[in-house]
Amino acid sequence: MAIIEVDGVHKAYAGRPAVDGVSFAVDEGEIFGILGPNGAGKTTTVECVEGLRVPDSGTVRVAGLDPVADHDRVTLLLGAQLQESELQPKITVGEALELYSAFYPNPADWRSQAERLGLHTKLTTRFGQLSGGQKQRLSIALALVGNPRVVVLDELTTGLDPRARRDTWQLIEEVRESGVTVLLVTHFMEEAQRLCDRIAVIDKGRVVALDTPSGLIAKAGSSTVISFTPSQPLDDAELARLPGAASCESRNGRIVINGNDETVNAVISLLARLRITAHQLRVAEATLDDAFLDLTEHPGPAERHALTERAV
Numbered sequence: 001m002a003i004i005e006v007d008g009v010h011k012a013y014a015g016r017p018a019v020d021g022v023s024f025a026v027d028e029g030e031i032f033g034i035l036g037p038n039g040a041g042k043t044t045t046v047e048c049v050e051g052l053r054v055p056d057s058g059t060v061r062v063a064g065l066d067p068v069a070d071h072d073r074v075t076l077l078l079g080a081q082l083q084e085s086e087l088q089p090k091i092t093v094g095e096a097l098e099l100y101s102a103f104y105p106n107p108a109d110w111r112s113q114a115e116r117l118g119l120h121t122k123l124t125t126r127f128g129q130l131s132g133g134q135k136q137r138l139s140i141a142l143a144l145v146g147n148p149r150v151v152v153l154d155e156l157t158t159g160l161d162p163r164a165r166r167d168t169w170q171l172i173e174e175v176r177e178s179g180v181t182v183l184l185v186t187h188f189m190e191e192a193q194r195l196c197d198r199i200a201v202i203d204k205g206r207v208v209a210l211d212t213p214s215g216l217i218a219k220a221g222s223s224t225v226i227s228f229t230p231s232q233p234l235d236d237a238e239l240a241r242l243p244g245a246a247s248c249e250s251r252n253g254r255i256v257i258n259g260n261d262e263t264v265n266a267v268i269s270l271l272a273r274l275r276i277t278a279h280q281l282r283v284a285e286a287t288l289d290d291a292f293l294d295l296t297e298h299p300g301p302a303e304r305h306a307l308t309e310r311a312v
């Protein structure tokens with residue numbers, strides 16, 4: 001059952017659309033990702049879900065409630081990461097956690113929360129003296145302190161070092177296992193791929209794709225990139241006609257084909273038939289990174305692959 005429903009939401013700032021007809025539904029208990037380039041409208045969308053922005057048109061429901069009209073009730077069931085400016089620099093970590101837990105009828109044990117997030121040694125440290133990563137961890141702890149049914153995490157692990165990022169991912173998985181729905185805005189593909197059950201890709205204020213991470217990879221162009229330097233010139237047109245081949249490019253004697261597993265076998269058979277040797281044959285699987293770039297109007301996989309190879 002959907003716990004978050006966003007239906008045809010529009011939001012403009014000074015007449016310029018930031019969110020232009022966004023719709024999606026998040027099932028209870030899932031981790032739902034929102035991915036998109038800078039300025040795509042992700043934060044505006046989640047702020048509409050949190051009731052911090054009022055859509056110009058369209059509807060948002062959280063557990064059937066209107067986040068603006070029923071703001072007080074929604075606040076009790078939805079936890080959100082705080083912006084840095086929302087805490088006084090002199091408040092200590094322990095005071096902030098205690099204060100925020102007092103707002104909720106059924107708060108989590110904030111001391112164990114702090115321990116899980118590696119903040120237990122910082123309970124007497126003032127907010128203004130925390131590092132960027134520690135502030136980030138505190139904002140996650142504060143989002144979870146009310147034992148919410150839904151938690152909205154915008155750029156969850158920005159500013160965290162690799163270990164803290166992985167610890168945070170584990171924490172989010174534990175949060176989900178306890179039945180909490182997570183709405184996650186992220187720029188990190190690895191994070192989205194590892195954590196999210198489904199992802200909405202937003203570009204220029206619109207949802208351009210909505211699927212599981214593997215569904216997005218499969219949907220975006222081709223899933224396999226084959227590249228090699230042939231021992232003799234090859235006909236690009238013949239390669240482009242191979243089964244599953246979506247495109248073929250030749251640059252400085254190196255051939256790059258976008259295709260799938262079937263294409264890999266067909267290329268090998270063709271090379272054997274023509275008695276051509278493939279030097280530096282590489283077969284790479286597309287990633288969510290590739291899918292993201294394809295879906296948000298950037299260079300295609302072959303072009304990027306060629307760029308990467310040249311850069312190497």
Ligand SMILES: Nc1ncnc2c1ncn2[C@@H]1O[C@H](COP(=O)(O)OP(=O)(O)OP(=O)(O)O)[C@@H](O)[C@H]1O
Pocket residue numbers: 013014017018036037038039040041042043044045
């Ligand atoms: N308060 C505001 N006033 C005017 N324009 C705004 C305001 N907030 C956002 N915008 C504009 O709306 C568009 C969408 O912004 P939004 O912050 O929702 O995007 P985003 O996808 O979250 O971006 P980022 O990944 O950079 O955080 C951008 O063009 C932004 O400049």
